[in-house]
Amino acid sequence: MGNKRVVEKNDVVDSMHGQRPGNQDANSLKFLGFGLGLRTEYYDIILEQQPKVDWFEILTENYMVDGGKPLYYLDAIRQHYPMVMHGVSLSIGGTDPLDMQYLAHLKALVQRVQPCWISDHLCWTGQGGHNLHDLLPLPYNEEAIQHVANRVTQVQDYLGRQILLENVSSYVTYSHSDMSEWEFYRAVVEEADCLMLLDINNIYVSARNHHFDPLDYVNAMPKDRVQQIHLAGHSDHGEYVIDTHDHPVVDPVWRLYEQALKCFGPVSTMIERDDRFPPFEELMQELTQARNIGETVFGKAA
Amino acid sequence: MNLKHLQHSFKSHLFNQESPIAEHIVSDQLSSEFRLGIYANAYATRLIEVLEGDYPVLHSLMGEEAFLELSRAYIQTHPSTYSSLRWFGRHLPEFLQQLQPYKCQPYLAELAEFEWKLVDAFNASDQPAISEHDVARIPPDKWPVLSLEFHPSVHGFQYQWNVLPVWQAHKQGKALPPPEKLHQHQTCLIWRQNLKTLFRTLEPDETQLFAAAQNGADFSELCEMLSDWIEDAEQIPLRAVTLLKTWISQALVADIKY
Numbered sequence: 001m002g003n004k005r006v007v008e009k010n011d012v013v014d015s016m017h018g019q020r021p022g023n024q025d026a027n028s029l030k031f032l033g034f035g036l037g038l039r040t041e042y043y044d045i046i047l048e049q050q051p052k053v054d055w056f057e058i059l060t061e062n063y064m065v066d067g068g069k070p071l072y073y074l075d076a077i078r079q080h081y082p083m084v085m086h087g088v089s090l091s092i093g094g095t096d097p098l099d100m101q102y103l104a105h106l107k108a109l110v111q112r113v114q115p116c117w118i119s120d121h122l123c124w125t126g127q128g129g130h131n132l133h134d135l136l137p138l139p140y141n142e143e144a145i146q147h148v149a150n151r152v153t154q155v156q157d158y159l160g161r162q163i164l165l166e167n168v169s170s171y172v173t174y175s176h177s178d179m180s181e182w183e184f185y186r187a188v189v190e191e192a193d194c195l196m197l198l199d200i201n202n203i204y205v206s207a208r209n210h211h212f213d214p215l216d217y218v219n220a221m222p223k224d225r226v227q228q229i230h231l232a233g234h235s236d237h238g239e240y241v242i243d244t245h246d247h248p249v250v251d252p253v254w255r256l257y258e259q260a261l262k263c264f265g266p267v268s269t270m271i272e273r274d275d276r277f278p279p280f281e282e283l284m285q286e287l288t289q290a291r292n293i294g295e296t297v298f299g300k301a302a
Numbered sequence: 303m304n305l306k307h308l309q310h311s312f313k314s315h316l317f318n319q320e321s322p323i324a325e326h327i328v329s330d331q332l333s334s335e336f337r338l339g340i341y342a343n344a345y346a347t348r349l350i351e352v353l354e355g356d357y358p359v360l361h362s363l364m365g366e367e368a369f370l371e372l373s374r375a376y377i378q379t380h381p382s383t384y385s386s387l388r389w390f391g392r393h394l395p396e397f398l399q400q401l402q403p404y405k406c407q408p409y410l411a412e413l414a415e416f417e418w419k420l421v422d423a424f425n426a427s428d429q430p431a432i433s434e435h436d437v438a439r440i441p442p443d444k445w446p447v448l449s450l451e452f453h454p455s456v457h458g459f460q461y462q463w464n465v466l467p468v469w470q471a472h473k474q475g476k477a478l479p480p481p482e483k484l485h486q487h488q489t490c491l492i493w494r495q496n497l498k499t500l501f502r503t504l505e506p507d508e509t510q511l512f513a514a515a516q517n518g519a520d521f522s523e524l525c526e527m528l529s530d531w532i533e534d535a536e537q538i539p540l541r542a543v544t545l546l547k548t549w550i551s552q553a554l555v556a557d558i559k560y
């Protein structure tokens with residue numbers, strides 16, 4: 001893939017200008033700053049107030065429509081902000097053939113949006129022609145690593161760029177798994193030569209659901225592949241935790257985020273909120289909290 | 303169990319909880335059944351929410367329980383096959399038309415058809431509409447043969463129940479009037495203009511002309527139809543031009559061919 005990369009790993013400009021103070025050698029992927037997930041609830045506020053958000057992440061499938069409001073707002077907001085694209089339907093771990101119609105639509109949308117990068121999830125979302133509209137877990141074994149890596153290579157070749165894969169929250173462990181989730185995740189992205197979208201909340205949720213130490217997960221990540229970080233809230237049921245994105249980010253996740261930054265250097269970070277939408281200022285406050293953690297770890301320049 | 307079988311088996315669990323997948327899930331403080339249940343619940347909940355979003359008035363008219371029952375039956379019959387959830391609910395009007403007990407309450411299918419056409423109009427492609435300016439350029443001798451292409455967001459909707467008052471009451475947060483059969487069929491037009499999804503009812507002559515124009519009738523044929531409605535022959539072209547101007551000012555027309 002080397003020459004097809006949009007994001008060059010040895011981004012000389014970034015490190016020379018010191019945008020990653022003290023971490024020139026830690027992670028030289030492009031750093032966009034602090035962003036938010038773009039949601040319809042906030043379209044008008046964003047256009048009218050142009051809040052100080054460094055970038056927005058769009059949900060790819062929301063804009064795979066023929067016309068109308070979504071595409072109108074997409075184009076209007078894109079004029080003011082850098083964007084990245086985040087999909088849920090690639091089914092990179094699925095066993096149906098890759099959906100070439102979906103990929104063609106994705107490629108067309110990439111042309112329109114000109115995103116800094118595009119991501120999807122390390123999971124499967126459909127089988128036998130049915131779309132299950134959920135991020136379903138894979139078994140962590142060699143068969144799955146090879147299967148996913150092959151498909152990522154096909155996708156990256158088709159799109160002519162690297163993609164990011166995000167770790168998902170999970171609620172089951174397969175008896176077919178013979179390694180940890182973080183060993184699996186790492187093996188897939190290295191085998192496929194793709195980048196990572198690390199969801200810190202998903203690590204926390206899965207750690208609670210499967211009883212592991214989330215720091216083991218973070219420490220095992222290949223830091224030169226972590227392009228983006230997600231932060232989000234969840235629903236805590238005591239014995240288990242569900243990844244609902246309908247609450248503020250909780251303290252243990254903020255602490256894990258701080259540890260992650262110490263480990264990786266500055267990484268483009270955003271808050272995901274998908275339900276029980278608060279006033280926009282509350283999301284901005286959470287974003288400030290993320291910024292403050294960045295400043296604590298790296299000093300003001302970050 | 304290879305990856306393909308595992309996924310098929312997992313899907314069967316989501317569809318109807320009949321699957322050997324639980325044997326391949328580790329149990330600890332939480333049983334494998336409970337853990338799988340988290341996925342099965344999320345699957346059904348997400349799809350029900352999509353139907354609630356596409357059919358808010360039907361939801362309100364049927365009430366929570368009945369709508370839930372309908373949704374569960376629908377999900378079993380029409381699992382999603384598209385990557386976008388925009389298409390998931392498209393079979394609901396037909397489903398209501400064909401299945402007991404719903405088909406005994408024909409206003410349910412009719413209301414669903416209306417709501418789905420609103421969804422279609424909302425999502426239709428962004429083709430530009432023509433303006434009066436374009437009409438002014440038509441050479442006078444071409445008028446008899448000109449025909450119209452309507453904007454992709456434009457849908458006619460024929461109904462015989464009080465669907466519109468029910469929809470409007472819901473929109474205004476008022477109690478819904480009970481279903482009531484109209485004396486005769488009526489037609490309304492649904493379309494999108496300036497990003498707003500709109501509808502309006504049609505007069506009987508406009509209903510006939512709109513349907514004919516949609517089927518490719520040219521201007522002279524439209525005028526001829528008006529003779530069924532208007533006795534004074536001199537008034538016929540006037541009415542035809544008025545209708546055409548209305549359609550153009552409401553951004554209903556994507557192209558004029560002549």
Ligand SMILES: [Fe+2]
Nearest residue numbers: 166199230272
């Ligand atoms: Fe995420």
